[in-house]
Amino acid sequence: MTDRKAPVCVLGGGSFGTTLANLMAAEGVPVTLWLRDAKVARQIADNHENPRYLPGFRLDERLQVTTDIEAAIASAGLIFLAIPSSAFRSVLQSVGPLLAGKQVVSTTKGIEQPGFLMMSQIVEQEAPAARVAVLSGPNLAKEMAAGELTATVVASEDEQLCHAVQAVLGGPNLRVYASQDRYGVELGGALKNVYAIIAGMASALGMGENTKAMLITRALAEMTRFAVHMGANPLTFLGLAGVGDLIVTCTSAQSRNFQVGYALGKGETLEEGVARLGQVAEGVNTLKVLKQKSEEEGVYMPLVTGLHAIVFDKQPLPVVIGKLMSAEQKTDVEFAAVMSAGPIKS
Numbered sequence: 001m002t003d004r005k006a007p008v009c010v011l012g013g014g015s016f017g018t019t020l021a022n023l024m025a026a027e028g029v030p031v032t033l034w035l036r037d038a039k040v041a042r043q044i045a046d047n048h049e050n051p052r053y054l055p056g057f058r059l060d061e062r063l064q065v066t067t068d069i070e071a072a073i074a075s076a077g078l079i080f081l082a083i084p085s086s087a088f089r090s091v092l093q094s095v096g097p098l099l100a101g102k103q104v105v106s107t108t109k110g111i112e113q114p115g116f117l118m119m120s121q122i123v124e125q126e127a128p129a130a131r132v133a134v135l136s137g138p139n140l141a142k143e144m145a146a147g148e149l150t151a152t153v154v155a156s157e158d159e160q161l162c163h164a165v166q167a168v169l170g171g172p173n174l175r176v177y178a179s180q181d182r183y184g185v186e187l188g189g190a191l192k193n194v195y196a197i198i199a200g201m202a203s204a205l206g207m208g209e210n211t212k213a214m215l216i217t218r219a220l221a222e223m224t225r226f227a228v229h230m231g232a233n234p235l236t237f238l239g240l241a242g243v244g245d246l247i248v249t250c251t252s253a254q255s256r257n258f259q260v261g262y263a264l265g266k267g268e269t270l271e272e273g274v275a276r277l278g279q280v281a282e283g284v285n286t287l288k289v290l291k292q293k294s295e296e297e298g299v300y301m302p303l304v305t306g307l308h309a310i311v312f313d314k315q316p317l318p319v320v321i322g323k324l325m326s327a328e329q330k331t332d333v334e335f336a337a338v339m340s341a342g343p344i345k346s
């Protein structure tokens, strides 16, 4: 039995870190939230609100907040990481040895280049003596903060760690399903952000419902094809961390990646869209990383190639759409054949 009263800490005081920490605090779990911004930390401590990332949400008074990362880690055995992928390694580098023997759960949905590394692989490099898991699924922070019924996946080869996460996070509004496919769960969470940008663009252009359904379904095909090639368990992509997260991020205007796509569709530049957001949209970097990797690996990813052409090569949208629509018409679920026989890395 896992002790629900065992102390937990969350590193990263953005929308997701604050939400996760608050959910646990509200269930009586002793939680410390670490963030680097002293002003925001003071506002959370004094006013029980994170006005920068979760304005309007009252946080539980039991939620502890600190700007001392070493103290935060020392206080807990289970540590959630909610730091954007661009800063993930640098934060871990500063505290790697302190994580020895701790249970570390990455919630970050990005990929590091060079190396095409998932965040949990960075944890393994920077904190080799830590126990590692990932958390991913259709989890819009603001909906979770508002108490909307939600499900997520914790994935690790370490079953005890999965149980520990289920015990502290599972609650009246949140179900936590376990998986052993850490690589697939993490890959799904990172890849879907790219397709959310495309979906936002389609929405801004007023495209039809048929078009949106085509996009989401072909995105799943493309993600799964890539995942199979990379050795992930393709069945993972039928679950919450695959199709579940793809649906929510491609259909909700709350998604920051969707919002970046929407801005692009309305004629804004990438820089303008990202700057107005003021929060992380991991899909922008993942698009670059994925385009490069799919070419190196020879995996056919027309949606990734098309979006890259629009965003980074400044190709006109009608030209890219024309190319996508006139490409060879292949079979519908060709990746399903590989699904039954595909190699499983994790």
Ligand SMILES: NC(=O)C1=CN([C@@H]2O[C@H](COP(=O)(O)OP(=O)(O)OC[C@H]3O[C@@H](n4cnc5c(N)ncnc54)[C@H](OP(=O)(O)O)[C@@H]3O)[C@@H](O)[C@H]2O)C=CC1
Binding pocket: 012, 013, 014, 015, 016, 017, 035, 036, 037, 052, 053, 082, 083, 084, 085, 087, 090, 091, 107, 108, 109, 110, 139, 140, 141, 142, 278, 279, 280, 282
């Ligand atoms: N929001 C969501 O709905 C969900 C997000 N995620 C994932 O969680 C990760 C974090 O996202 P999210 O919380 O939304 O991001 P936000 O943009 O809301 O917040 C980013 C947070 O990271 C902090 N940060 C940035 N750089 C550093 C650094 N070098 N050192 C310490 N802290 C830093 C920021 O601090 P500062 O303000 O000081 O810059 C801020 O607190 C992403 O990978 C995202 O994909 C996963 C599921 C849901």
Ligand SMILES: O=C(CO)COP(=O)(O)O
Binding pocket: 109, 137, 138, 139, 140, 141, 193, 196, 245, 248, 249, 254, 255, 256, 257, 258, 280, 281, 282
């Ligand atoms: O990962 C998320 C929902 O599951 C959050 O998506 P965005 O980062 O696009 O807001």
